[in-house]
Amino acid sequence: MAKEFELIMDRVKENETVIIHRHVRPDPDAYGSQLGLQRYLQLKFPDKAIYAVGETEASLDFMGTTDNVNDDLYKDALVIVCDTANAPRISDQRYQDGAHVLKIDHHPATDQYGEVNYVNVDASSTSEIIYDMITHFNDQSIIDAEVARLLYLGIVGDTGRFLFNNTTPHTMHIAAELLKYDFDHMKALNQMAEKDPRLLPFQGYVLQNFELNEQGFAKVQITQDVLEQYELEPNEASLFVNTIADIRDLKIWVFAVDEGNDIRCRIRSKGIVINDVANDFGGGGHPNASGVSVRDWNRFDELATALNNKL
Missing domain, CATH: 3.90.1640.10 (inorganic pyrophosphatase (n-terminal core))
Structure with missing residues (x-):
């Protein structure tokens, strides 16, 4: 040092x-x-x-x-x-x-x-x-x-x-x-x-549209039409990555936003190393907080499968 x-x-x-x-x-x-x-x-x-x-x-x-x-x-x-x-x-x-x-x-x-x-x-x-x-x-x-x-x-x-x-x-x-x-x-x-009041309806959308399985893996997929519906920029949507973090028995989650040219995936976990998966898909970050960009939703499904396999 x-x-x-x-x-x-x-x-x-x-x-x-x-x-x-x-x-x-x-x-x-x-x-x-x-x-x-x-x-x-x-x-x-x-x-x-x-x-x-x-x-x-x-x-x-x-x-x-x-x-x-x-x-x-x-x-x-x-x-x-x-x-x-x-x-x-x-x-x-x-x-x-x-x-x-x-x-x-x-x-x-x-x-x-x-x-x-x-x-x-x-x-x-x-x-x-x-x-x-x-x-x-x-x-x-x-x-x-x-x-x-x-x-x-x-x-x-x-x-x-x-x-x-x-x-x-x-x-x-x-x-x-x-x-x-x-x-x-x-x-x-x-x-x-603090968040702009106009963003909060989108928080409601996230809470009603996450997918959680029995292993403790959850995913949120924000498509272009959802961004248009709530009049959001991709970076504004990303502010809600931890909206579902308090779900009981949640272990790993990925919050994906279609930014147009690619899909930005923010990956979080509770004590489980996930940056190795992010690295495999061309991203990186911390053991419990990483990110990666994928080209399309099919590639996102592959990422989600790899994250779920960690469980």
Whole structure:
């Protein structure tokens, strides 16, 4: 840990421009680690130009915004990619135009695309790693409430509000330390959980149209006509992946949304490793939370069968 943190910080010190990326379809940890790192580095190096780039997610706008960066800035820039296991999933592929590329992540190391790759699969989130880096350099006194808010939300997001089994005593210790900073954590948590009222009829659809078998496997299939019926964008539908999570005896579930060019499948489980199946179908992720895209519903059926066979 210490060696990689030192190498990362040495690179930051050597470069006047730093551009921070994250993965496509960003979640709270992608936002929290990226924007938290940006804010931390801005406070530590006020004379450097520190940018954050990538596609936005409307439901997470309350966490912060990204920057518009000209192509020519990449020529002499240090690029840091947060929370992204493999290069094709990096939001804004200009990352490869940087003078140097570093990776900070907690997903299994399937693609080491950086000159320095810091990957800690034991961390609950990349936001947790960013805080570990801050403490490594004894910089708790220079960070502010905004850094704390961002990292706290990133940790909350990837631990499912501390309900997932990636929550460790270290995770809880960091959360406690972050809560010492002056931000309204209840407001932040409420903002993370809130959904637009127009989306809630779709939640009713999900609750009435999941398929659950006796083994504890469930699937939800959202077709294009359902999206049109409820006037939803695919990313809005994906917000409801855990709608059925509280079903008794549920062990594995897949939430599939037809996004037009492909079908995005979000896979979740309760203590059963499923990222091996995701990898077999060209996806990946965590042992209990993974994702994969398939070309059609026939391929989805093959995925569903493979997941059910885990039981």
